[in-house]
Amino acid sequence: MATVGIRNPAEGYVKTPHPIQGLPRVVRHITGHNDEGKSVFLSTDIGDHHRELANESGIANIIYSTCGHPVELTGDLDIHYARKNEPGISVKNGSVCRMIDFGPGALSPMHRVSSLDYAIIIEGVFKMVLDSGEERIMQRGDIAVQRATAHQWINVTGNGLLPARILFILLDIKDLQVSGSKLEGHLGTLEQDYSGLPGHKPNNGLKHGEENESLFDSEF
Template sequence: MSSETKSPTPSAGLKSNLPSTTTFITGHNAEGKAIVLDSRPATWKSFENGVMGFNQIYTNPFPPDLNGDADLHFHDDKIASGNLGLAVKNGTVCRMVDFGPGYVCMMHRTQSLDFGIVVEGKIDLVLDDGSSTHMKRGDIAVQRATMHSWRNPSTTDWARMLFVLQDARPLFVDGVRFGEDYGRGTEGLPRSGNDD
């Protein structure tokens, strides 16, 4: 790891006009003092012709092992493997998502407890009962393995959310199991593998 700031990585076709972000990772020096061990500019992966994108900030098993930077190695290896789903088995995922004007993502469900925080713009949380809840900057959704979609209601402005997904035990409603369901348009997106 380096304490130097790395050059920004191209956005791989993401058309967002929102400001770039940097992740600062702390650690310890040889004397046991806290330091900023690394800084990582956002690396975006675009979807659906650049109108939605993911910045994978951090992923790790739970509880994480911080010894010898095992957590950072796990994250880097998981990203390099290309097989990170929306959630991770026995672990946690932190990701930033940008939504283009008017964009509606697929209706989907993960077997996870998710915290979704609106960072920029406005977002509608759409559930499979047909309801829509309008969220503004600073609002938080606690998503409990429900079928849902995200809609950017603006026709001109991008929206950004920060998500933390934590693996959850299988969910049963009236004896019926509700597992991971990515919905339409997710070809090529790896499954989380936590509901096998």
């Protein structure tokens, strides 16, 4: 997570497994139903997928991801998919719930994701900067509704001396047209963090509802 020409202060900070030192461990509780149709807790864990970000400056914890919309819960197909597949930064016709722990002073590159994102500050203070130069200071409990805009995150917690955390919920979108032109996404150095992950998958002309079935048949 570095910006070209600017050294990331958090570079080399991550020395231990998830979570970053100084932040509490995230616990995930998944619910479902028993044979009587009663609601039950199916599992309590710390998630299935954790990934160090570039230059050991942060850690991404995937809380959950889905493919297809509406989501198929019958037979716990969604749970099997989420456990088996670590998503790219977003998922075609799906969603990603990702918690990112930022090292002290960590900064992302300026980037644009083709998704609608809800970014919720869980711990710490961040400066959110847009490519227009506009910026906002966001504190714990603040939420950014990120509509496929180019942006950068800078962890300014404790004057850049403390770790911080953001919860991201990413939803796929249709192609975005601005002033008559399609707006493309770009990840900058984030590309190396998500390289090789499934992310956006073509539906190969399948009709709505068939895509979920195809994905599960081919991956399990």
